[in-house]
Amino acid sequence: MSQEPINRPDLDSQVVRQLETGRPDLSFTPLLEKEFREFCLSQIVSRGRLAASVAFVLALAVTSVAFLLSDPGPAASPNPVALALLYPLLGSIVLATLVPALRGHYEVITGVAIALAGLCGTYIVQVAASNDASYVLASQVLLILYACRFLGLRFKFGVSIAGVLIVANAVGGLVLGLPTHELMYMTAILAAATIIGTVSSYNWEKTLRLTFIEQRMLNELAQRDGLTGLYNRRIFDDYIQRVWRQARRDEVPVEIILIDIDHFKIYNDLYGHQAGDDCLRRVAQVIQRAAKRPFDFGARYGGEEFVLVLYGPPDDYARTLPEQLRQDIMALAIQHEGSRVVPTISVSVGVAIADPNSGRSLTGAIQAADEALYEAKQCGRNRVIFKDASESEVETGNFRAAYRQVS
Numbered sequence: 001m002s003q004e005p006i007n008r009p010d011l012d013s014q015v016v017r018q019l020e021t022g023r024p025d026l027s028f029t030p031l032l033e034k035e036f037r038e039f040c041l042s043q044i045v046s047r048g049r050l051a052a053s054v055a056f057v058l059a060l061a062v063t064s065v066a067f068l069l070s071d072p073g074p075a076a077s078p079n080p081v082a083l084a085l086l087y088p089l090l091g092s093i094v095l096a097t098l099v100p101a102l103r104g105h106y107e108v109i110t111g112v113a114i115a116l117a118g119l120c121g122t123y124i125v126q127v128a129a130s131n132d133a134s135y136v137l138a139s140q141v142l143l144i145l146y147a148c149r150f151l152g153l154r155f156k157f158g159v160s161i162a163g164v165l166i167v168a169n170a171v172g173g174l175v176l177g178l179p180t181h182e183l184m185y186m187t188a189i190l191a192a193a194t195i196i197g198t199v200s201s202y203n204w205e206k207t208l209r210l211t212f213i214e215q216r217m218l219n220e221l222a223q224r225d226g227l228t229g230l231y232n233r234r235i236f237d238d239y240i241q242r243v244w245r246q247a248r249r250d251e252v253p254v255e256i257i258l259i260d261i262d263h264f265k266i267y268n269d270l271y272g273h274q275a276g277d278d279c280l281r282r283v284a285q286v287i288q289r290a291a292k293r294p295f296d297f298g299a300r301y302g303g304e305e306f307v308l309v310l311y312g313p314p315d316d317y318a319r320t321l322p323e324q325l326r327q328d329i330m331a332l333a334i335q336h337e338g339s340r341v342v343p344t345i346s347v348s349v350g351v352a353i354a355d356p357n358s359g360r361s362l363t364g365a366i367q368a369a370d371e372a373l374y375e376a377k378q379c380g381r382n383r384v385i386f387k388d389a390s391e392s393e394v395e396t397g398n399f400r401a402a403y404r405q406v407s
Contacts, residue, residue: 004353013303026155026205029306032216039212044152045106047165049097050148051111056090058296085120093151098199111157114147118165125186126172140165141193148197149204158201162194227277227282236299236307240362243295243311248356252312256369256389257322258350259329264304266338267345279334279345280304286328290321307369322351322384346382348373354389365389 023379028036083385093173096102096109121140144165148158173183223235231239261267261283280300285308287298295311308325310318326349334345350373355364368389376385 024043026044026202026209028209035210035216036212039215040152040154040208041103041106045097045103047150047152048106048110049094049344051146052090052093052097053151056087056094059086059090069395070179086117089117089120092313107153107157110151111161113388114143114151114153115161115164118143118147119168122165122168122172125165125169126176126178140169141189142192144193145197145200146200148194153201155198155202155205159198162190162198166190166194170255200243225284228280228300228306230284230288230306231297231299233299233302236297236301238311239297239299240366243297243309243364244356244362246295250312251357252317253353254365255310255313255318256354256365257308257310257325258301258369258373259283259308259325260349260373261304261305261347261349261376262341262389263336263339267336270336270338282332282334283329283345286325288334290325318353319386322349322386325349326384341380341382348376348381349384350374350376351384351386352389353386360389360391 027033040126090113092113093110096106102109118140121143124362125140144162147153147161153161166187168186170183173186178186221232225232244254264276267279283302284298284306287308290296290308291298293311296309298306298308301307310321313321326347329347330342332342332345335343337343337347339346350369350371352365352368352372354360354362354368356362360368368387372385372387375387376383379385
């Protein structure tokens with residue numbers, strides 16, 4: 001049974017597209033992948049701390065028992081040099097979960113530590129095997145399963161560690177001159193452990209990615225206007241502040257585009273609220289499609305008014321997009337017999353281009369776009385008016401009072 005295609009702007013996002021495709025290759029788009037890594041770290045750090053701490057204590061206990069109960073000799077006694085490396089490596093994993101400066105590098109630190117610990121273990125195993133004590137191979141099997149399952153490492157780290165240990169086992173066996181059949185047996189056991197561990201790691205990461213995507217989708221829906229699917233006013237007020245600060249750091253301009261549907265109250269009265277809602281949704285879809293680049297975004301500013309923010313737009317793009325928006329909304333051909341401008345739905349557009357480093361405030365930049373929209377209304381509607389935010393002198397609050405009188 002085929003599903004109806006999703007057309008609503010609130011569902012037309014990279015988050016939902018990733019959720020629908022499933023992405024079995026365990027990768028997202030670059031921006032989403034960066035967010036997932038942060039989410040992943042928040043989920044695995046406490047888990048890794050517990051797993052590394054338990055491993056450290058167990059390794060210490062097993063070593064102590066081995067020294068106390070075993071007969072002296074290389075086949076039974078752990079190599080002191082290898083052990084001298086093993087404990088600091090396990091300790092480094094715990095440290096990576098506790099020190100804030102290291103926490104962001106937890107996976108790399110843990111992956112390197114486990115790989116080096118595995119090499120130490122491989123050395124111990126190979127020495128033991130050359131002295132007819134190949135049962136020590138169990139430690140390597142446990143290490144692979146431990147790395148893949150309990151430390152919370154992503155799939156690629158688990159596979160890399162397992163691959164290093166298998167290669168090290170084969171090379172070490174050849175160097176020490178282990179019998180071929182014994183070396184093949186050890187390699188097969190490690191390969192089987194790798195398959196079990198990495199399949200478990202793959203499924204765990206895929207589940208974690210699905211959880212991340214579902215949470216992102218729920219967060220997006222909570223941030224969206226229920227009717228149009230664009231960001232709501234509360235999110236706009238928060239996000240525009242962050243975009244403004246980022247633009248100041250990057251020394252790029254911000255373009256604020258206010259879009260108001262002409263004579264929308266008349267349209268609502270003439271065609272009914274259901275038709276009015278459908279009109280708002282269709283206009284919102286056009287605005288949503290215009291927010292193509294990473295930091296661009298559209299929002300419902302209030303009533304029949306929308307806002308589109310462009311981050312550092314090139315000059316030609318900044319000038320042509322607002323007019324293209326106006327034409328695309330006209331191209332919807334939504335009949336409006338009550339319009340005093342054209343017989344279809346049209347919009348008035350006010351545009352302000354502001355440089356955050358010019359001394360103009362964000363409030364002033366938005367006010368400049370307000371002023372431009374007001375001028376577009378005064379000049380007959382269905383047009384685009386540009387304002388340089390640095391030149392606007394309108395006092396905050398005056399525009400809205402005047403605008404309500406002419407809308």
